[in-house]
Amino acid sequence: MSRMVFVNGEYVPEEAARVSVFDRGFLFADGVYEVVSVLGGKLVDFAGHMARLRRSLGALDMEMPMAEAEFLATHRDLVARNALDEGMVYTQVTRGAADRDFLFPPEGTPLSVVSFTQAAALVDKPAARRGIRIITQPDIRWGRRDIKTVQLLAASMCKMAAKKAGKDDAWMVEDGFVTEGTSNNAYVVAGGSIITRDLSHSILHGITRAAVLRLAREARMTLEERAFTVEEAKAADEAFVTSASSFVTPVIEIDGLPVGSGAPGPVAARLREIYIADARASAV
Known part of the structure; x- marks a missing residue:
């Protein structure tokens, strides 16, 4: 059919x-x-x-x-x-x-x-179980990334660069700071805090991002909304991404270096669990 x-x-x-x-x-x-x-x-x-x-x-x-x-x-x-x-x-x-x-x-x-x-399988997703490996790429997009336009060529090129490198995705970088992934918002966990870039014209205002941050606050997790560097990300205890198609997915490697233990961490796993439960309960 x-x-x-x-x-x-x-x-x-x-x-x-x-x-x-x-x-x-x-x-x-x-x-x-x-x-x-x-x-x-x-x-x-x-x-x-x-x-x-x-x-x-x-x-x-x-x-x-x-x-x-x-x-x-x-x-x-x-x-x-x-x-x-x-x-x-x-x-x-x-x-x-x-x-x-x-x-x-x-x-x-x-x-x-x-x-x-x-x-697509959204809940039972192999990437969520094993984590994804990413590379960093220069962010060459226009200045209004907060508008969800169909101008996706730069993100597509970064995604292809990751594929050619044998990795899963890319994080885009501007002036040394991570903006976001090719189709997701980016996070690190360090010193007991979840860190993600603050809202501005530089990143997409993710709907899944908003839900995950709300749920993290309800779970009394510590949040910092600020820009973080590539070096901070590589030294973090955990990293993960969020989007409507990936929910919460751990990042286990950046530019060939393991993040934390090199395996999916507990913060990303917990956030994924509570996000899926909330999504199922509130879907219309």
């Missing part, structure tokens, strides 16, 4: 899904996206993702193309139509189709909205 996708108000088989060659997302990467995790056929932290979608669109001078209730309905429809029990729902919104011009299209040009599902 062909996967069904949502394209500009219609549900169509993926092989029949089309957007214009003049779409601004294709021509200028002029668009944003969100990804919502699905556990047990339910949506995790949907309201948080919609709030960030609205914020990203607003930062690019775009309005929400549909009401949040409509987005919820389409997400649920896609989950049902594709019998998705565990995985993700991706949504991309672009400025729409118009003649190629650096100026924005005329007012009233319809935005393009595409949503699709992707099945």
Whole structure:
């Protein structure tokens, strides 16, 4: 059975899904996206993702193309139509189709909205059990990383550099400080504290990050929101990443050097456990 996708108000088989060659997302990467995790056929932290979608669109001078209730309905429809029990729902919104011009299209040009599902094992994930090995790479992205745009080429290139090095992922570095992973927020555990970069234009304001930090506070763990260096990360007791597709995943090696014992640590394991329990309980 062909996967069904949502394209500009219609549900169509993926092989029949089309957007214009003049779409601004294709021509200028002029668009944003969100990804919502699905556990047990339910949506995790949907309201948080919609709030960030609205914020990203607003930062690019775009309005929400549909009401949040409509987005919820389409997400649920896609989950049902594709019998998705565990995985993700991706949504991309672009400025729409118009003649190629650096100026924005005329007012009233319809935005393009595409949503699709992707099945994946999120809970029973080998990477979470064994940990991941990463390399560091220069952060060459633009200055508004807090906007979740479809401009992912730099992150993709860093991910490919990691693959070519025989590793799992990369952390991007600017002025000696870790910004984030290619598709995740970055953390270290040192001196009994969980340390992660503070929110700014330099990093994506992760929805999973917000949930994990909330749960860490509720568990009375010590948090520091500040930038940390590559050297601090290599000397840390633990390291881990968070994202909607990886939840909490330990980092066991950085640039060929083991982090802590070189095995997944207890802080990451505990945070993953309580995050998954909270996600299951609050999914809609």
